[in-house]
Amino acid sequence: MNGPTHVGTSARYTITRWRSALAAGLLAAAVAAPSVRNEFVADDQWVVANRQVLAHPPSAGAVLKEPYWPASFGGVMWRPAVITSWALDYRVSSSPHWFHAVNVVWATLATALFALLACELTGPAVGLIVGVLFAVQPVHVEAVANVVGRAELMAAAGYAAALVCAIRAGQRRVYLVGVVLGAALAIGSKEIAVTLPAAVLLVYMAKGSPLGAAWRSVVAATVPILAYFIVHGFVGIRTFYGGGLAVGLEHLNVLQRTWAMVPLSLQWWRLLLFPAHLSADYSPGELTVSTGLTIWHLVGLLFWIGLGILAWKTRRTIPGIAIGLVWVVITISPVANIVMPSEFLIAERTLYLPSFGVLFALASGAMAIRSPQLRKALVAIALVAGAARSIARVPAWHDDETHYQALKQEAPRSYRTLWLEGRDEFAAGRMASGERYFLTAIALAPELTGPRFELAQNYIKARLWQPAIQQLEASVALDSTFVPARDALQQARRAAADTTAPKAERRR
Secondary structure, three states, X not given: OOOOEEEOOOOOEEXXXXXXXXXXXXXXXXXXXXXXXXXXOOHHHHHOOOOHHHHOOOOHHHHHOOOOXXXXXXXXXXXXXXXXHHHHHHHHOOXXXXXXXXXXXXXXXXXXXXXXXXXXXXXXXXXXXXXXXXXXXXXXXXXXXXXXXXXXXXXXXXXXXXXXXXHHOOOOHHHHHHHHHHHHHHHHHOHHHHHHHHHHXXXXXXXXXXXHHHHHHHHHHHHHHHHHHHHHOOOOOOOXXXXXXXXXXXXXXXXXXXXXXXXXXXXXXXXXXXXXXXXXXXXXXXXXXXXXXXXXXXXXHHHHHHHHHHHHHOOOOXXXXXXXXXXXXXXXXXXXXXXXXXXXXXXXXXXXXXXXXXXXXXXXXXXXXXXXXXXXXXXXXXXXXHHHHHHXXXXXXXXXXXXXXHHHHHOOOOHHHHHHHHHHHHHOOOHHHHHHHHHHHHHHOOOOXXXXXXXXXXXHHOOOHHHHHHHHHHHHHHOOOOHHHHXXXXXXXXXXXXHHHHHHHHHO
16 A cells, blocks of 8 residues: 555545655654753763863864764764764854754654655555654654754654655666765664675565665665774774673673573563653663573563564565664664663663664554454554653753652662762761762772772761772772772872871881
8 A cells, every 4th residue: 555545435535655654744843842942951961061072163174083982981982973963063053942942843753754764665554654643753852852862863864765665666776876865874873784795685575576676776776884993993983882891791692691681681571562661770779780691581572472473474464564673673683782882781872773764563453453443442542651651751851950850769779870879978978878879889880980989089088098009909990990999099009008107106
């Protein structure tokens, strides 16, 4: 069904591809609009706010060569498209509200493009359902409501645009230019675009086109990605990711990480299908990383097997289900902590691109419902519930304080939350409880230097030299390149020697 769809007995309204895309985009703008009131929050502070090279760039080349994370955070990851967009924002205004307004525009564009992609694959009716549900998906709020989420939005927009052009390139080769530009935008915004060539093959399969006809589009999508990796080596930024493996997955091989992620992957599906509970953090303490055999490993394994059986059984009757599930596997692979390192076990914003596959599968299944009234009722319920949850979620990212309070409420056992609460307790002069929070955070994330280093600094302020030395020695053992910890260790050792010298003299 690729032509216009008529709704109602009198056919007074015709659904077209562009109307579906427009409706989805406008709805996304309406749902995201409250985020314009937000400030710079969490990672926004380090990546965007008070970033002199963005606010006052010495040259265009300096912006293009600037790493995503500033030098104080390691100077890693290269995302020139999104960095350039923030530099352009500063030319208009340094107000966070302007940056959020631009995020709304990108969310609108990405949603409209995904609705158009769904229309290209199956027709305007499914495209409209996918588009409006994508517009109100609550798991998208984290990507839209904080400024650094723009990387997800721009990458997704480029990804969808490249795929729409890839489909049309089968009839008109001029669309290959669109594939190249879309791929360049996607990979220049975030590394998840490495999966784009595989997605091109998927959409050709979905259209029933021979895979031999896809080679031009695959090449057009691959060339900008290869160029990115080649140029990446010349800009002086050698690391493709912000940190190492997620906390809890250190020292595990590929098979162990895969097995550990099986039960954790259930959180992906809960967030994509039933996002009633959202959280600002999914870290050890809130989540348990295990390479053993638990009931949740079995549940996760059975769930994935069940999805595979469902896709196989419906591959001819409702092919959209299989297409959507394969999309999820392809697009979630870069953030699954299996092949590529990912600093987080789970982050809601990383589900922005995979969510299209789930919604495409659900919309395809909805079209198989024989009763139009029931189908419309189910879509309406999902639409209202999603919009209400998304709008209610936006204020959690209003400022650092509201984000912190949300963190304490939603993830009270996370090592990140305990770390922050320990800071508060020390700042308030409650050293015993501050120490307790820090030690608990360290026990949950023993491979991190941050909590150990900050606890040691508080020990040094209290002139507790031996506990400070103990934590600093552990920090240096974990990361010998962490200069502040090495310097603080020397300071603590000198101070400890100075305080013990008079005692030794008296004993002598």
